[in-house]
Amino acid sequence: MGRRTKRTRDESESGSSRLKSAELIKLITTTINEAIDAKLSKFKAELQMQLLELHQKINCLETALSDQQMRLKKLESRMPETMDAETKERRRSIVVLNVQEGTSRIPFDTCTRC
Numbered sequence: 001m002g003r004r005t006k007r008t009r010d011e012s013e014s015g016s017s018r019l020k021s022a023e024l025i026k027l028i029t030t031t032i033n034e035a036i037d038a039k040l041s042k043f044k045a046e047l048q049m050q051l052l053e054l055h056q057k058i059n060c061l062e063t064a065l066s067d068q069q070m071r072l073k074k075l076e077s078r079m080p081e082t083m084d085a086e087t088k089e090r091r092r093s094i095v096v097l098n099v100q101e102g103t104s105r106i107p108f109d110t111c112t113r114c
Contacts, residue, residue, distance in 0.1 A: 079088055
């Protein structure tokens with residue numbers, strides 16, 4: 001006759017405990033993923049708002065730059081060709097920036113049109 005081995009209680013329950021362990025791991029993983037998604041969704045929304053604000057500032061600056069380029073072209077077309085390069089550059093710079101020599105009334109860090 002064959003010899004029968006006695007199984008202990010721990011050995012017979014190891015299959016069911018593995019199943020419970022896998023379910024627990026799945027539950028923990030799902031909970032962690034949901035918490036991360038919730039935190040990231042708030043961060044994504046804030047990032048999207050900052051991106052929209054930057055886009056508006058860029059559009060404003062592009063418009064201001066375009067206006068200044070148009071003013072420069074208009075000014076250059078009215079300048080006589082007989083001026084020397086230094087005088088022409090000085091006058092162009094003063095008018096393009098819309099300031100008198102040595103002073104400025106335009107804040108360069110913010111866009112006045114926004």
